[in-house]
Amino acid sequence: MTSSTTEAVAARARPEELWVKCPGCGQIAFRKEVERNLNVCPKCGHHLRLTLEQRLAVTLDPGSWRELFADLAPGDPLGFADAKPYPKRLEEARRKTGRLDAVSVGLGRIEGRALALAVMDFGFMGGSMGTVVGEKLSRLFERAAQARLPVVIFSTSGGARMQEGTLSLMQMAKVSCAIARLRERRLPYLSVLCDPTTGGVAASFAMQGDLNLAEPGALIGFAGRRVIEQTTHERLPENFQRAEFMLAHGMLDAIVPRHLMRSTLARLLVLLAPGRRRALAPTVLAGG
Amino acid sequence: MAAGAKRSAQSTGDAWERVKLARDPARPQTLDYINGLCQGFFELHGDRCFRDDPAIVAGLGYFGRQPVALVGHQRGHSTAERLKRNFGRPHPEGYRKAARLFELAERFGLPVITFIDTQGAEPGVGAEERGQAEAIARCLVLMARLEVPVVSCVVGEGGSGGALALGVANAILMLENACYSVITPEGCAAILWRESTPENVARAAGMLGLCAPELLRLAVVDEIVPEPGGGAQADPEAAVRLLGVVLRRHLARLARLGPQKLRRARQRKFAAMGVPFLLPGAVANSGPSG
Ligand SMILES: [Zn+2]
Numbered sequence: 001m002t003s004s005t006t007e008a009v010a011a012r013a014r015p016e017e018l019w020v021k022c023p024g025c026g027q028i029a030f031r032k033e034v035e036r037n038l039n040v041c042p043k044c045g046h047h048l049r050l051t052l053e054q055r056l057a058v059t060l061d062p063g064s065w066r067e068l069f070a071d072l073a074p075g076d077p078l079g080f081a082d083a084k085p086y087p088k089r090l091e092e093a094r095r096k097t098g099r100l101d102a103v104s105v106g107l108g109r110i111e112g113r114a115l116a117l118a119v120m121d122f123g124f125m126g127g128s129m130g131t132v133v134g135e136k137l138s139r140l141f142e143r144a145a146q147a148r149l150p151v152v153i154f155s156t157s158g159g160a161r162m163q164e165g166t167l168s169l170m171q172m173a174k175v176s177c178a179i180a181r182l183r184e185r186r187l188p189y190l191s192v193l194c195d196p197t198t199g200g201v202a203a204s205f206a207m208q209g210d211l212n213l214a215e216p217g218a219l220i221g222f223a224g225r226r227v228i229e230q231t232t233h234e235r236l237p238e239n240f241q242r243a244e245f246m247l248a249h250g251m252l253d254a255i256v257p258r259h260l261m262r263s264t265l266a267r268l269l270v271l272l273a274p275g276r277r278r279a280l281a282p283t284v285l286a287g288g
Numbered sequence: 289m290a291a292g293a294k295r296s297a298q299s300t301g302d303a304w305e306r307v308k309l310a311r312d313p314a315r316p317q318t319l320d321y322i323n324g325l326c327q328g329f330f331e332l333h334g335d336r337c338f339r340d341d342p343a344i345v346a347g348l349g350y351f352g353r354q355p356v357a358l359v360g361h362q363r364g365h366s367t368a369e370r371l372k373r374n375f376g377r378p379h380p381e382g383y384r385k386a387a388r389l390f391e392l393a394e395r396f397g398l399p400v401i402t403f404i405d406t407q408g409a410e411p412g413v414g415a416e417e418r419g420q421a422e423a424i425a426r427c428l429v430l431m432a433r434l435e436v437p438v439v440s441c442v443v444g445e446g447g448s449g450g451a452l453a454l455g456v457a458n459a460i461l462m463l464e465n466a467c468y469s470v471i472t473p474e475g476c477a478a479i480l481w482r483e484s485t486p487e488n489v490a491r492a493a494g495m496l497g498l499c500a501p502e503l504l505r506l507a508v509v510d511e512i513v514p515e516p517g518g519g520a521q522a523d524p525e526a527a528v529r530l531l532g533v534v535l536r537r538h539l540a541r542l543a544r545l546g547p548q549k550l551r552r553a554r555q556r557k558f559a560a561m562g563v564p565f566l567l568p569g570a571v572a573n574s575g576p577s578g
Contacts, residue, residue, distance in 0.1 A: 077506060077565040078497040082480045131562030138559055160448070160470045162479065165497040166508050169470040170561040172449060173428055173456045177555040180432035200470075202421035203409075203449040208429050222420035222449070223411030227475075232412050241416060251419045 052121040064109035073100040086163040101132035105140040111266035116144035127157035130164040134171025141178035151189040155206040159199020172204035188272035214243035304490035314521035318360030318403040324528035341382030357393035360403030377410040380423035399437040402454040409450030424453040431456035435547035459538040462509040469498035
């Protein structure tokens, strides 16, 4: 779409599409201004959720993205149907997002550095992990191991996908096996936990990074807040399961604001550059 | 997938009956299997970080003449024991104790036998503060790289990540009336219909495909272990013996594989999970090579 047609579309858009209400401070801001600020509220710094396309755009060097395995689609191993059959739900999610399942994987560059990247899509059935998410991530790690590339994953997911039953649960183990292989090859994997990352995804690859990073304010945890309140009848702290809470309890390496994410990832990938079980720098050897 | 839908409808009532059986406190539990099948069991405690979690039992012993490492969820039989063991719902320290055992087993070349029997990991403030997700994630990736034989036995109810944390094995055995699920039927019903009425829960149980025959069809488990007539709770000693027979066969088979082969076979096994159920035409180049 050219910029002139984009503006024409924007001009016809309803007012609620021109303006955005910040979930953090409740203030109304001009959508374009928020988007220019990487979808971070200019008033309070709240990090709004990104779509998968927005995430790719703010993360990778322009034009560097090469998607892999985009044609993988799930079957319906259980014939699962509640109010709607599972294939119908999939169809709706596909129409909404334009992709076949809840993750895109591929190769790209950050500040000129090649890497294997996966971005989850919360808009596709809550970013839930079934056989396709497991298979795509597993293949991505395998590809990275072969090509000797580091891996970065941006997670956002409610956990395992109920509609594929125990096979979904097994994907946690499947991706863990792929990560174990990457570790054997001494290639780095940086996990970035975005809002929200919970359940089976938090309890597997999202917490298995060599480094685990998070965006400010991201909800991160194993059990859902409601489940915990119902089982324990405890009053939960205000920032319970937020990234800041997880950092304070020792579960994260760092919280990285969105406008620093690209440069931070680039810097960390240099520090952990793959495969170099290198000689110490001369200054270190000289004690200087 | 009409066949799948039909099967689910047929098994609705049956699946929920099995879940109730799987939860029967009179069924043998981890300590019963260990005491019945192993000699000289020595229990090991603690995660070296915070405390000992009684919801997971761990230790060393002999299976026949072979020294082994043993880890399993323990729900408890009596009310007092169930309270003490938090109904078999581990905290992060339980999983960190398990991880410590896995590392110990690796270091000294001991085969690992695990027993899965939990509705799930504890949902609570303390569990979240101490990193329930990280503790489970650590067990998964650790089990994935062990260079010793690992056999997991689903003996009761296997519920979500809290069960799988002990389940990344070379061979996964499942008792006839056990179940293994991504979510409890109650949790599933609450999400789908807001209310966990008995009818909804039974319906959810039927939909989740959590019974042994279904999981054998999906290649999630390798073998179904028969239970004595009427179920394991009717004759616990016979149930323990029956599992022992199958366990012995799998350990003997795995003992012939070298360390790297064991690790690669386990990784390949999980890499294949779910692949046959991806849509036709989308399954090429699947799984790790080399
Ligand atoms: Zn704001």
